[in-house]
Amino acid sequence: MTKTPEATNQTADQENSRTPQSSSATGNTASESNPSTGARTLVLLGLNHNTAPVEIRERLSVPAARLADATRSLLHQPGIREGLILSTCNRIEILTTQECLDSLNSQDSQSSPNSEAAPSATAPGLARFLEEYFSIPAATLAPHLYEFRERDAIRHLFRVACSLDSMVVGEPQILGQVKESYSVAREVGAVSTTLEGLLQRAFTVAKRVRSETEIGSASVSIASVAVDLARKIFGSLHGKTVLLVGAGEMSELAARHLIQHGAASLLVTNRTQSRAEKLAAELRGPNRTTAVIPFDDLYAQADRADIVITSTGAPQKIFGRSHGQHLLQRRRNRPMFFIDIAVPRDVDPRMNEVEGCFVYDIDDLQQVAQANQANRSREAAQAEAIVRKEVDKYQQRLSARDSVPAILALQQSAEAIREAELARAAKRLGPLTPAQQAAVEALTRSLTAKLLHPQLVALRRGNSESNPE
Amino acid sequence: MLNAAHHRLPVEKHELQSVFALLLALGFLAVYARFRTVALGIFVLPVAFLLGVLSAFRPGLSLQQSLPLSTGWIFLHVVLIFAAYAALVVSLLASLLYLVQERRLKSKAPSLTWLPPLETADQIALKSLLFGLPCMTGGLFIGSWIAQQTIGARYFLDPKILLAFAMWFAYCLMIFIRRHSGLRGRRAIYLSSFVFLVVLGVWAANQFSAVHRFTTP
Numbered sequence: 001m002t003k004t005p006e007a008t009n010q011t012a013d014q015e016n017s018r019t020p021q022s023s024s025a026t027g028n029t030a031s032e033s034n035p036s037t038g039a040r041t042l043v044l045l046g047l048n049h050n051t052a053p054v055e056i057r058e059r060l061s062v063p064a065a066r067l068a069d070a071t072r073s074l075l076h077q078p079g080i081r082e083g084l085i086l087s088t089c090n091r092i093e094i095l096t097t098q099e100c101l102d103s104l105n106s107q108d109s110q111s112s113p114n115s116e117a118a119p120s121a122t123a124p125g126l127a128r129f130l131e132e133y134f135s136i137p138a139a140t141l142a143p144h145l146y147e148f149r150e151r152d153a154i155r156h157l158f159r160v161a162c163s164l165d166s167m168v169v170g171e172p173q174i175l176g177q178v179k180e181s182y183s184v185a186r187e188v189g190a191v192s193t194t195l196e197g198l199l200q201r202a203f204t205v206a207k208r209v210r211s212e213t214e215i216g217s218a219s220v221s222i223a224s225v226a227v228d229l230a231r232k233i234f235g236s237l238h239g240k241t242v243l244l245v246g247a248g249e250m251s252e253l254a255a256r257h258l259i260q261h262g263a264a265s266l267l268v269t270n271r272t273q274s275r276a277e278k279l280a281a282e283l284r285g286p287n288r289t290t291a292v293i294p295f296d297d298l299y300a301q302a303d304r305a306d307i308v309i310t311s312t313g314a315p316q317k318i319f320g321r322s323h324g325q326h327l328l329q330r331r332r333n334r335p336m337f338f339i340d341i342a343v344p345r346d347v348d349p350r351m352n353e354v355e356g357c358f359v360y361d362i363d364d365l366q367q368v369a370q371a372n373q374a375n376r377s378r379e380a381a382q383a384e385a386i387v388r389k390e391v392d393k394y395q396q397r398l399s400a401r402d403s404v405p406a407i408l409a410l411q412q413s414a415e416a417i418r419e420a421e422l423a424r425a426a427k428r429l430g431p432l433t434p435a436q437q438a439a440v441e442a443l444t445r446s447l448t449a450k451l452l453h454p455q456l457v458a459l460r461r462g463n464s465e466s467n468p469e
Numbered sequence: 470m471l472n473a474a475h476h477r478l479p480v481e482k483h484e485l486q487s488v489f490a491l492l493l494a495l496g497f498l499a500v501y502a503r504f505r506t507v508a509l510g511i512f513v514l515p516v517a518f519l520l521g522v523l524s525a526f527r528p529g530l531s532l533q534q535s536l537p538l539s540t541g542w543i544f545l546h547v548v549l550i551f552a553a554y555a556a557l558v559v560s561l562l563a564s565l566l567y568l569v570q571e572r573r574l575k576s577k578a579p580s581l582t583w584l585p586p587l588e589t590a591d592q593i594a595l596k597s598l599l600f601g602l603p604c605m606t607g608g609l610f611i612g613s614w615i616a617q618q619t620i621g622a623r624y625f626l627d628p629k630i631l632l633a634f635a636m637w638f639a640y641c642l643m644i645f646i647r648r649h650s651g652l653r654g655r656r657a658i659y660l661s662s663f664v665f666l667v668v669l670g671v672w673a674a675n676q677f678s679a680v681h682r683f684t685t686p
Contacts, residue, residue: 214582217582228580229574231586232570232574232580232584232586232587233574233586233587233588234586234587234588235585235586235587235588235589331651332650332651333650333651333652333653334651335587335588335653352575353575355571355653355654355655356653356654358574358575360577364577367577368577368579371579375579
């Protein structure tokens, strides 16, 4: 599984940020009142960036190469019917369907009459699996764990897949990571009907959230905002040249982002030439060229760059309005994007007035990032509403599926009675014409259907009402 | 529509409107296929729809005079000229989108996701013009040749024809300036708008033309 970080910036979590193990009680209630799962219970146990510090999370990380092995081990735990392990930099979660307490107890009593009853409804103890697999003491792990069951587990899974539970809400990697976990679990045979249906639904919900909201459309970090703006100017960044003036950390990060998105050529200049050479060497790659420009040649060569990132410690402006005019003239009006991360600023803001020059300083970038963050929060509220509706729909579907056997049994019983009564009456009625025969058939069928109707409706309604929110 | 009017050539005003609407829609599809942006469609498709619908409600008129030579050449003349008009409209719209996007980026206003990037808008504007130039040249050449065959040299003094050649000259000048000075943004729009006005003038010149009228008034 790819260990791409879900996100890098901390954000306030959503309405239902959990306290460790807090949802077990509600989960149990849901489980007890929910007959839809029959003899199996859906349980999700895990920890994430909100409940566990990185020191704990890094000890629980499952590398991609070991994920299949870990899933197999999980499947060998007693009572586990299906299982999936989701391991990212920010979370580890185990989603399982398990034998319910009653059925498990009866199995236990048959196999070992002297064995003690399971301590909780999740008899096999997913927490114990984590403790043993990662060799972590229970006392260290327990305070950070959360557990969801049934409806809560479904909701949590949907929220995770939709990136509503991520450190940066709306980041796109998490859905791919869930899909990868699912793929591994399928390969080792750890996913069958229940998890298959649930995970497919989760992917559909995530897709719906992506298409109906703009939760992931806007960047929220300075570097990614810079990339977004560059794309609005140049479209694709492929083949574009980036000039780094000064070699600060932030400018290096922005340059790396631009390179990741296709910038093909990098020019570096710094008052200290050796520092520029070192940075150029660090950023050199197979599909890009890097070169160092002597600082004195900056104005002569700056027009080669489409994007200029400045981060020097110079007390005065390096680029003035007139520089912008000259550069644009030499570029035959091809636009230039100046990202000024320096404080005090390196680029005169009046250069933004030159047609074709776009100047964004650190405050401008931050404002865009903040506006995008606010937009994401608004979109997240909309996404939460979609998730709530989808959880309801999924549960209704499960309920409808579970009421089918009872409805069929009732209909078959009524049909048997109708046929028996019809046969008995036929002896008394004597021979009937085909038309009379058809009329009697229709009459009895109609009566049976009308008598059954309220009961069937009550049965369906009862099932859906037994699964309240 | 052409069948209803009992002729095969789009020469009547409403028929030409339909051809223009069709070419505009095709222009949008071509831009979408090449640049994967739907922004132009927001403006082009409603205009194409309105032009098409309005034309559909007007009856066809009969030809005032029988058309000379092969109708195929005249058809080609009409389509090429209108393709050039459509290219100019697409170019003008792309330049407008460039201006809006540029203003938003300059003012650091929240971005509109449907707007194309500046470079894309500029490329659409330029490529449309480059497509329109051979169309207009070919259309005018065919038209001149037909007129030479049927009317003779006096056709060149007709106001419609004179304006048409002025339009071609302006079109060429616009492309030359854009390509050689890298003209973009506001100035490019002024230039495109000027040529567009010339095109409107050429269109309207039918009213004063003695040699370029084929329908009853």
